[in-house]
Structures are given as C-alpha cells and as structure tokens.
Amino acid sequence: MEQLVSIILTSYNKPKTIAGAIESVIKQTFPHWELFIMDDNSNKETVQIIKRYLHDPRIYYFNSHIKDEERFKTTRYATLINNAIPKSKGEFITYLTDDNVFLQDRIEKMVKIFVQNPNIDIVYSQQLVKWIDETAQVVQQFVRKTRGVLNNPVGVVDHCSIMHTRKILEKIYNLYGSYWDDDPDYWFNGDAAFWKRLTNFSLFFPIPQTLDIALKDPYSFQRLYKFLPENIPNGTLVKGLSSDLYIIDNQERREVMPQVLERLKYDPSLAVTIPDPFLFKYNKGTPVDHTVFQNLIIMPNQRLIKSHHHPSVYYLQNNQKRLINNERTFRQYKFQWNKIVMVDDRLLSEIPDGPAIEEIGVNSALLPDGILFKEKRYYLSQNNHLHLIEENVAEKLNLPIRNPVIIGRSFINRFNQGVPFTWKYIH
Structure with a gap:
C-alpha cells in the first residue's frame, strides 16, 4: 500500500493566494495525500474560494470560528496545526500556508527520500521566496538554500519546506504534551519553536532542490509584525x-x-x-x-485644539486640555499648525484644565505625550516617562524620526525612564 501524506494548510484572509495553494496540492504527481484546510475564521471571500475545492474527497475543511478578541491568546497557526494533527492519518506530515505553493513533484520527491532512507525522520528542501506588491508583481526574490544536514534549523528552514514522519510527532507529544508550541511568544516564528522540539529527536536532512514557493505580499504576517x-x-x-x-x-x-x-x-x-x-x-x-x-470629553487624546474666537492652543492629554504656553513652546515640541482641530467655544470650556505645557528649558513637571525626542538615541514620551524606542520601531510606527525634538542628557535625567519600545523577536 502506498504511503499516505497528510498536508496541513493554515488559512486566514488571503483570498488572492489561497486558490493557488490548494491547486498546488491537487496537481501533485504523488496522488496519495489528504489535505486539511484549517481556516481561522476568514472573511467570506476567502471561505467561498476554499469551498470551491471541497468536492475532492481528499480535502477536509475546518473553520475555527475564533472570536477576534481571542486571536492574540495563542500563536494561531500553531494552534490550528495542533487541531489538525489528531484528525490526520498520514505516515508522513507536511505543512502549507495560504500564501505558499508546492511545486508539482514536491511530495513525490520527499516521500522517495523516506522510502530509500527509513532511518530519516525529517527532510527539508530549498524554497523560492518572492516578495510581491499589492498588484502581485514580484519586486524581488531569492532562494532559501539548503545548508546540509542541520541540528539547528532555526532561521534557516521555513515550515512549508519540510516533511516529517508521524512517529517523531508521537515522541514530541510524549515529551511536551503537545505537538507545536502555540505560546503567543512565538507568533513571529512558531516554526522555530517547533524546530527545537524536533531536533531533540532527529536531524534535518536536505533535498538541495527548490520544491515550494513562498509569496510575501505587503500583508504577510512576517512583514506586518x-x-x-x-x-x-x-x-x-x-x-x-x-x-x-x-x-x-x-x-x-x-x-x-x-x-x-x-x-x-x-x-x-x-x-x-x-x-x-x-x-x-x-x-x-x-x-x-x-x-x-x-x-469633547470623548475626543481622542493627543489632539491640538483651539476655539474659533481665541488664540490659545491646547493639547489634549489624559482627557484634559493643556495650554501650550507660547509660540516658542509650540515650535520646540514640533507641534504643527495645520494639525489644530477647531472646536466650539462652549464645549472647549467644559474640558477640565490640565497643567500647562511649558518651554523645554523650564523645569516642567509634566511632559506632553506622544513626542519623539532624540539625544544619541530616540525616546517617546508617555505618561510623563521617557521610553527608549528603537529606530526601526519608531519608523514602523510612522514617528517623525527625521524631525525629532533634540534634547540633551540633562533633560533625560529629569524624567523617569519607562519600559522601552522594542521589537520582541524570539529566537
């Protein structure tokens, strides 16, 4: 009897690429497969596309019906994979995402390695990575190459490029009580956490050929995160x-x-x-x-406001209006005249007064929120604290890194330091 391969495809809101992923499985030269489409409660457009393929008896569809407010509590694709594994029956297991496609002979070539080498539990191949724009035009591409037999594949191998035996999964479950680690700390690289589990039991053996293509559009999770x-x-x-x-x-x-x-x-x-x-x-x-x-009490904070009939300009902070003392103060903090919101005089008077915003040289007791400062490094003011912020993070948040408020060390020393704004990347 031919070996059965279980393919687990995780899906969420990728209507432009999900069809290509599914069709790449249907077109495989190796026919003995089952496909589990684990959809994470995608939009209607995505689900409608998926349902076009459910006439194939080898394809199984499951919708998580996860509520939006629950999404962040686990690494979702790891959770979906964990839900799929007990439903699967294949001797070998492999993975696919809604923005990846298998080349036609991928499964055949991987299974052949296992048949010829019964002591191997994990194989991985090269991957062609295509960065595409919103019109699906390729803006750059590269090949993620194999690097020989690996005992540390973290950061080297994508989870759409591997296949492993079921028996190694059983060993993982017996040791950890689960298959993939879906702790939310691993949102960015859940495969890396899984690799650490796999390599407790086996090495990664290479197939030095490109067998899948990853499509990275502007909305891919890795780019957004x-x-x-x-x-x-x-x-x-x-x-x-x-x-x-x-x-x-x-x-x-x-x-x-x-x-x-x-x-x-x-x-x-x-x-x-x-x-x-x-x-x-x-x-x-x-x-x-x-x-x-x-x-105006429910107006968002960090807005400049003034009335039509009075020259005073205020900054909303902590649901209070803070008077900006003078034009010099306005310029020092890099406030912009074209960002002033005009409001009704009477409503303005109903907002509680907060402490005035004074010139930087004055020993002001309370910083305005949301100001990007720079000494040697960048700082962001929040709740009267200066939070160190990495330049890449500041740029990601569209903060004005080319026009910050320049300060000295004496200014920094006047205020408490808050928790830094950094990118949390788990290796």
Whole structure:
C-alpha cells in the first residue's frame, strides 16, 4: 500500500493566494495525500474560494470560528496545526500556508527520500521566496538554500519546506504534551519553536532542490509584525487587514469613522497596518465619530485644539486640555499648525484644565505625550516617562524620526525612564 501524506494548510484572509495553494496540492504527481484546510475564521471571500475545492474527497475543511478578541491568546497557526494533527492519518506530515505553493513533484520527491532512507525522520528542501506588491508583481526574490544536514534549523528552514514522519510527532507529544508550541511568544516564528522540539529527536536532512514557493505580499504576517513593539503607544493610528481605522487611546482601540478623519487632522496614509491578532487584543473603545464635536470629553487624546474666537492652543492629554504656553513652546515640541482641530467655544470650556505645557528649558513637571525626542538615541514620551524606542520601531510606527525634538542628557535625567519600545523577536 502506498504511503499516505497528510498536508496541513493554515488559512486566514488571503483570498488572492489561497486558490493557488490548494491547486498546488491537487496537481501533485504523488496522488496519495489528504489535505486539511484549517481556516481561522476568514472573511467570506476567502471561505467561498476554499469551498470551491471541497468536492475532492481528499480535502477536509475546518473553520475555527475564533472570536477576534481571542486571536492574540495563542500563536494561531500553531494552534490550528495542533487541531489538525489528531484528525490526520498520514505516515508522513507536511505543512502549507495560504500564501505558499508546492511545486508539482514536491511530495513525490520527499516521500522517495523516506522510502530509500527509513532511518530519516525529517527532510527539508530549498524554497523560492518572492516578495510581491499589492498588484502581485514580484519586486524581488531569492532562494532559501539548503545548508546540509542541520541540528539547528532555526532561521534557516521555513515550515512549508519540510516533511516529517508521524512517529517523531508521537515522541514530541510524549515529551511536551503537545505537538507545536502555540505560546503567543512565538507568533513571529512558531516554526522555530517547533524546530527545537524536533531536533531533540532527529536531524534535518536536505533535498538541495527548490520544491515550494513562498509569496510575501505587503500583508504577510512576517512583514506586518516586523519591528512592531509588544505594546503600541497611545496616539498611534492603526489598521488591520480590513479598511477600518483605529486610534490607540488609553490602550483601547477606538474606530475612527471616515467622516471625521479630515476634521480631526488624521492622515490615513500614516496608519500602521498590524496583524489582526495584535489589533484585536486591545479592547474596543468608544467610536470616534461626529459626536466627539458635541462632547469633547470623548475626543481622542493627543489632539491640538483651539476655539474659533481665541488664540490659545491646547493639547489634549489624559482627557484634559493643556495650554501650550507660547509660540516658542509650540515650535520646540514640533507641534504643527495645520494639525489644530477647531472646536466650539462652549464645549472647549467644559474640558477640565490640565497643567500647562511649558518651554523645554523650564523645569516642567509634566511632559506632553506622544513626542519623539532624540539625544544619541530616540525616546517617546508617555505618561510623563521617557521610553527608549528603537529606530526601526519608531519608523514602523510612522514617528517623525527625521524631525525629532533634540534634547540633551540633562533633560533625560529629569524624567523617569519607562519600559522601552522594542521589537520582541524570539529566537
């Protein structure tokens, strides 16, 4: 009897590429396979495309029906894989994502290695990586080459380029109590965590041929997650895979309705696109719509405001209005005149007064939030703390790294240091 290969395909909101992934399995020269499409509650467009292929009796479809607010609690693709493995029956197991395709003879060549070498438990191949733009045009590409027999494949091998035996999975489960480690710390590289488990029992044996193609578009998880800090600063305009825009305000996500974007001086082009799990981990706050001009108490913080009939300019912070003392102070903090939101006099008077924002040279007791400073390194002000922020992280968040507020060491020493904004990459 021919060996059966179980293929586990994880899917989430990739309607442009999911069909290609599925068809690459159907076109395999090796016919003895079963495909488990583990969909993470994708949008209707993606699900409709998947359902076009379910007439094939070798294809099984499962929808997680995960709620958005639950997504960040585990590394989702690892969770989906863990759910698929007990359903599978193959002697060999391999993996696929919704933005990857197998070359036609991939499975055949990998199975052949196992048949010829019964002591081998893991094989991996080369991978062609294509970076594509929003129109699916290739902007650059490279081959992720094999590097011989590996005992440390972390950062070298992609999980769409391997196949392993079922028996090694059983050993992993007996030792760890699960197959893949779906701890949320491994969102960026769950395969690396799995590799560490696999290499307790076997080496990775190479097939020095390109057998799969990875497509990395602007919305691939790796590109969206790269240089994203664990906690997003207040005042950051963000979006997930949908077109909805949110402002992070008091560590809540508040949807900003399109009709008020211009009036509130938000620039949609500066919105930071982040993975959905990281967006939905923030509780949903009060929407930002036309009602903020009827009740300024619910206006988002970190907005410059002034009335039509008075020259004073204020900065909203902690739901209070802070008077900017003079024009010199305004310039020092790199505030912009074209970002001032005009509001009704009466409503302005109803906002509680906070401490004034004074010149940098004055021993001010309270910093304005959301200001990017630079001495030798960058700092971001939040809650009267200066938070060290990596340059790549600041650039990711669309902060003005080319026009920061320049400060000296004496200024830094006046304020407490907060938790740094860094990119958490787990090796």
